[in-house]
Amino acid sequence: MAWTPPQRAAWTETLAAGAIPPLTDDLDRPFDADTLLGEARARAGGAVDPAGDPETADVALALADTDPAFREGLDRLLHSLEHEANLDRVGRWWAYTWVNRLLDVRLQVARYVRADPGVRDEPIERPIFVTGGPRTGTSILHALLAHDPANRVPTTWEFLRPVPPPEPATRDTDPRIALAEREIRFVTTAVPAMDAIHEKSGTLPKECISAHALAFRSEDFTGQFAIPSYAAWLADCDMRPAYAYHRLVLQILQRRTPGATRWVLKSPAHLLTLDALVDVYPDARLAVTHRDPLTVLASLSSLIATIHHAYGNRSDIRDVARTQSDLWCTAYARLTAFRDAGRVAESDWHDSTYADFMHDPIVVVRELYAGFGLEFGTEAEGRMRAYLAARPQGRHGRHAYAFDDLGLDREDVRSRLTDYQKRFRVPTEEI
Numbered sequence: 001m002a003w004t005p006p007q008r009a010a011w012t013e014t015l016a017a018g019a020i021p022p023l024t025d026d027l028d029r030p031f032d033a034d035t036l037l038g039e040a041r042a043r044a045g046g047a048v049d050p051a052g053d054p055e056t057a058d059v060a061l062a063l064a065d066t067d068p069a070f071r072e073g074l075d076r077l078l079h080s081l082e083h084e085a086n087l088d089r090v091g092r093w094w095a096y097t098w099v100n101r102l103l104d105v106r107l108q109v110a111r112y113v114r115a116d117p118g119v120r121d122e123p124i125e126r127p128i129f130v131t132g133g134p135r136t137g138t139s140i141l142h143a144l145l146a147h148d149p150a151n152r153v154p155t156t157w158e159f160l161r162p163v164p165p166p167e168p169a170t171r172d173t174d175p176r177i178a179l180a181e182r183e184i185r186f187v188t189t190a191v192p193a194m195d196a197i198h199e200k201s202g203t204l205p206k207e208c209i210s211a212h213a214l215a216f217r218s219e220d221f222t223g224q225f226a227i228p229s230y231a232a233w234l235a236d237c238d239m240r241p242a243y244a245y246h247r248l249v250l251q252i253l254q255r256r257t258p259g260a261t262r263w264v265l266k267s268p269a270h271l272l273t274l275d276a277l278v279d280v281y282p283d284a285r286l287a288v289t290h291r292d293p294l295t296v297l298a299s300l301s302s303l304i305a306t307i308h309h310a311y312g313n314r315s316d317i318r319d320v321a322r323t324q325s326d327l328w329c330t331a332y333a334r335l336t337a338f339r340d341a342g343r344v345a346e347s348d349w350h351d352s353t354y355a356d357f358m359h360d361p362i363v364v365v366r367e368l369y370a371g372f373g374l375e376f377g378t379e380a381e382g383r384m385r386a387y388l389a390a391r392p393q394g395r396h397g398r399h400a401y402a403f404d405d406l407g408l409d410r411e412d413v414r415s416r417l418t419d420y421q422k423r424f425r426v427p428t429e430e431i
Contacts, residue, residue, distance in 0.1 A: 002405055009191070031095065033078050087311055091311030102216070112163045119248075119251050130289070131268060131269075136289040137358075147384045148376075152262060157177045157180035157202045157203065165255040180202035191309065207268075228323070235330065240280060288349065289357070365381075
């Protein structure tokens with residue numbers, strides 16, 4: 001049976017049909033950078049001259065007039081949203097909401113750094129980056145590592161709204177949690193079946209692409225919308241500005257956290273930009289998860305096609321699969337080349353397979369700690385085991401997908417990925 005998108009909630013069809021004026025009229029306006037920047041300035045207290053009042057000059061700086069890297073990403077994103085994404089009004093509302101929040105947070109970051117310039121001296125030492133192909137177990141591994149009290153893992157609300165720095169005493173009750181929860185759960189309110197594919201919450205660990213989005217250079221956008229010209233630019237753009245902003249966000253988040261912090265971070269998209277990651281984090285350690293890339297493509301294409309459906313872009317899963325096949329063949333090739341180049345010592349790499357993780361996740365975690373020379377304490381292990389027991393696989397339902405739905409030539413894709421599978425001993429699955 002061919003892939004079919006899950007059903008959208010009834011309210012999305014009402015909004016998409018334009019039955020809620022004047023809201024729908026507002027959502028039909030173009031995605032225009034100058035308009036959005038002007039509105040962000042207005043929300044911050046008015047128009048600003050960067051050469052004028054020193055108390056408000058940070059606003060102009062944060063909103064890109066003097067930051068060509070930021071403005072280029074913003075302009076390319078908005079052009080793709082307007083001319084390529086084919087969004088209905090549900091998708092347009094979500095895109096407006098997202099971009100507005102990013103612009104507001106850039107202002108908050110700029111003002112915080114102006115008030116506390118010493119935050120840029122906060123040390124980010126020996127961070128661990130969990131990466132690997134999508135749907136290979138990066139999320140569950142990241143979530144397990146979050147249960148070690150010695151680790152600091154950014155939550156969704158912290159990456160979405162990092163200013164002011166969270167206070168340890170109120171980190172679990174901060175009012176920003178509710179704001180992030182409403183935003184991150186929007187796609188699930190549109191398509192309730194999403195929880196079975198990829199669970200989202202304001203308090204769950206969050207991917208680095210959410211911090212990269214503040215620089216408008218992020219796979220977060222391409223995972224949500226069909227925006228091919230932005231995606232093509234992103235695949236080869238300089239990602240160091242995104243990692244630099246990511247680092248600044250971490251520095252803000254740890255500003256009020258006493259003592260040493262061992263950051264554990266995560267995103268499959270790091271495979272595409274390992275050179276930029278190491279330029280900004282030269283002492284990084286990398287934990288890479290591996291799984292049969294044909295399974296990865298089948299699961300990922302189903303996920304992205306479902307998200308596109310939620311936002312009114314009726315993209316065909318076969319179009320999604322072609323794009324994702326090219327992207328992740330590139331990513332695996334970049335991983336292999338980067339690994340062989342030796343920029344990161346072999347002692348700072350850890351590899352694991354999805355099959356091994358499913359067999360015994362605690363063994364995989366124990367080996368990761370041993371490989372990086374870290375202590376795996378009994379408290380951390382107990383917390384991880386309790387987390388696994390409380391969250392059995394499939395508790396929200398089963399995610400069904402099949403490679404044959406993708407319209408790809410199985411042998412062609414397999415041949416393009418042979419070097420990767422051999423290099424990292426990735427077992428082939430029945431898919």
